[in-house]
Amino acid sequence: MTAVVFIHGTGVREPGFSALAGRVAAGLSALRDGLRIVPYYWGGTHGATLAAGGVSLPAGAGTTRGLAESPGQPDGEDDEDDEDDEEGTAAAWAALYADPYAELALAAAGAVPAAELPPGSVPPEQGLQSRLSALAAQGDAPAAELGPGLARAAGRLAAHPLLGRAAATVDPGDLATLGARSLTARVVADLLDADSPLIPDGDTRDAVTARLAETLGAPPEGTERGLRSLLLHTAGSAASRVVVRRRRALTEAAHPAAGDVLRYLSRGAAVRADLRALVAGLEPPVALVGHSLGGIIALDTLVSAPLPAVRLLVTAGSQGPFLYESGSLPSLDHPAPLPPHVPDWLNLYDPRDLLGYVGAGVFPGRVTDVAVDSRQPFPAAHSAYWANRAVYRHIVERLP
Numbered sequence: 001m002t003a004v005v006f007i008h009g010t011g012v013r014e015p016g017f018s019a020l021a022g023r024v025a026a027g028l029s030a031l032r033d034g035l036r037i038v039p040y041y042w043g044g045t046h047g048a049t050l051a052a053g054g055v056s057l058p059a060g061a062g063t064t065r066g067l068a069e070s071p072g073q074p075d076g077e078d079d080e081d082d083e084d085d086e087e088g089t090a091a092a093w094a095a096l097y098a099d100p101y102a103e104l105a106l107a108a109a110g111a112v113p114a115a116e117l118p119p120g121s122v123p124p125e126q127g128l129q130s131r132l133s134a135l136a137a138q139g140d141a142p143a144a145e146l147g148p149g150l151a152r153a154a155g156r157l158a159a160h161p162l163l164g165r166a167a168a169t170v171d172p173g174d175l176a177t178l179g180a181r182s183l184t185a186r187v188v189a190d191l192l193d194a195d196s197p198l199i200p201d202g203d204t205r206d207a208v209t210a211r212l213a214e215t216l217g218a219p220p221e222g223t224e225r226g227l228r229s230l231l232l233h234t235a236g237s238a239a240s241r242v243v244v245r246r247r248r249a250l251t252e253a254a255h256p257a258a259g260d261v262l263r264y265l266s267r268g269a270a271v272r273a274d275l276r277a278l279v280a281g282l283e284p285p286v287a288l289v290g291h292s293l294g295g296i297i298a299l300d301t302l303v304s305a306p307l308p309a310v311r312l313l314v315t316a317g318s319q320g321p322f323l324y325e326s327g328s329l330p331s332l333d334h335p336a337p338l339p340p341h342v343p344d345w346l347n348l349y350d351p352r353d354l355l356g357y358v359g360a361g362v363f364p365g366r367v368t369d370v371a372v373d374s375r376q377p378f379p380a381a382h383s384a385y386w387a388n389r390a391v392y393r394h395i396v397e398r399l400p
Contacts (some may be wrong), residue, residue: 001400003036004280007275008043009292010260011027011318012197018040020197020386024289027392032399042297044396046271048259086375087310090352093205094377097192098183098244099197100153101162103178108165125167126178128175132158133218143208146187146200147311154187173218180213191272199383202375261293268330271273272301284309285400291385292355296320296329299342304329311400316348316385321359346398348372353381369392 010016017039025037066157096103099256135142136154143150157163157179167175168346184205191199200208264271275297286309290298295318302313323329332338345367349356352374359367372391374384385391 001034001036001283001284003038003041003284004399005038005278005282005286005288006296007040007288007290007294008197009290009294010193012043013047014041014044016197017043023198023386027386027389028396031392031396035399036282038278038282040275040294041120042271042274042294043260046263048263050259087220090375090377091200093185093202097179097377097380100182100189101160103197103306104160104162104166104182107169107175107178108162113129123315125175126180127163127172128163128167129158131176132179135212136217143184143187143212145204146184147198147209147379149187149190149192150183153183156186157182176216176218177213178310179216180209180218180301184209184213188380192383196384197386199376199380199387201387202373204387205376219364264293264297265328265330268297268300271297272304275301276307277303279307279309282309282399285311287312287314287395287399289395290318291313291316292318292382294318295347296323299345300329300331301328302342303339308341311343313343313345313394314348314397314398315345316391317350317353317356317382318347319355319357321347321362322357325362334362338363342366344368346370346394348385348394350374350375350376350385352378354378 006021008020012020021037021039021041025039028035028037099105132154136151136158138151140148140150163175163179166178170178171227188199188205210220276289279288288298288302288310290296290313295315298313299315299318299320301307302310320329324332324334327334345359345363345370347359347367349358349369349371350373351371358369360369372385372388372394374381374388376384
């Protein structure tokens with residue numbers, strides 16, 4: 001029986017880790033029977049905390065200065081037109097994650113001053129408001145694949161002042177579609193703000209949005225119509241805001257995610273020792289699967305000393321190759337080669353994930369880099385690997 005040790009990334013704590021580990025176990029087990037999934041939760045014991053409650057942080061430390069503010073661009077697509085279209089859609093969704101009401105605001109901007117309705121007339125937004133209220137009453141179940149928050153989002157949208165003005169400029173079907181995209185974006189944006197380790201991929205996002213649009217009264221024509229035309233001219237600046245918001249979590253010491261990186265790079269020996277002890281208690285063959293910093297932990301552990309039971313290393317959205325090239329990988333100085341005892345290495349990266357790097361160039365012949373597209377913009381792309389079926393397929397195809 002193959003044992004798969006899953007190693008989480010930065011900032012992950014309970015109960016998020018158990019939910020993430022459960023998702024990974026389900027994704028792998030759905031494609032191959034008989035796997036033993038072993039979670040390695042290092043965050044609880046070795047994760048960073050602000051021991052004095054954050055008194056070292058100056059007032060206003062939540063701001064971000066000097067960060068790059070442009071989302072990544074994918075490459076390697078066969079069809080440039082398809083690539084441009086997908087990039088435009090990703091940029092528009094990035095704008096919605098930054099402001100879930102952006103589309104409604106653009107639609108409302110074209111509204112003429114409201115005239116007094118004749119007696120007995122129904123406001124054009126009333127039908128959608130009623131459906132939104134009914135949707136809110138169902139709780140989060142209609143969008144369970146996204147995560148929690150649908151009921152709250154639907155209630156807020158039903159009462160939003162932009163709804164009436166937008167209803168004066170678009171037909172009811174299009175208004176329902178705009179509303180559905182707003183709901184989906186609100187749920188995902190809240191997950192990003194909470195640094196959830198579980199972010200849906202683009203296919204899940206689109207399927208849920210289409211279902212919500214029909215529930216709200218839209219014809220079954222898909223949900224992308226008009227998305228780019230309404231939002232592309234604002235997508236750049238809006239996407240920058242959401243990128244910076246998440247990058248703060250990954251770069252400033254005010255956040256556990258950044259603290260985890262700093263703590264590991266300075267005091268990572270205990271994390272690696274615990275991983276070695278965990279692997280020593282497992283029957284071979286063993287595969288190590290690490291996300292983000294978890295991939296660095298796995299790589300460092302394998303480089304430091306042989307672990308014969310481990311036959312496969314899998315990293316996803318990880319920075320190991322970059323740390324090595326920049327002289328920051330604790331276990332191996334550039335240009336020293338990867339030791340021969342390090343097993344086969346599958347490195348998964350999303351071209352839109354600004355925190356995912358490739359290894360074939362710095363470790364020639366030792367790393368297989370595979371691009372996986374979550375159809376999400378950064379930063380959602382960094383947490384969407386475990387909602388992407390292609391990720392599980394690539395891993396299972398290579399498991400011993």
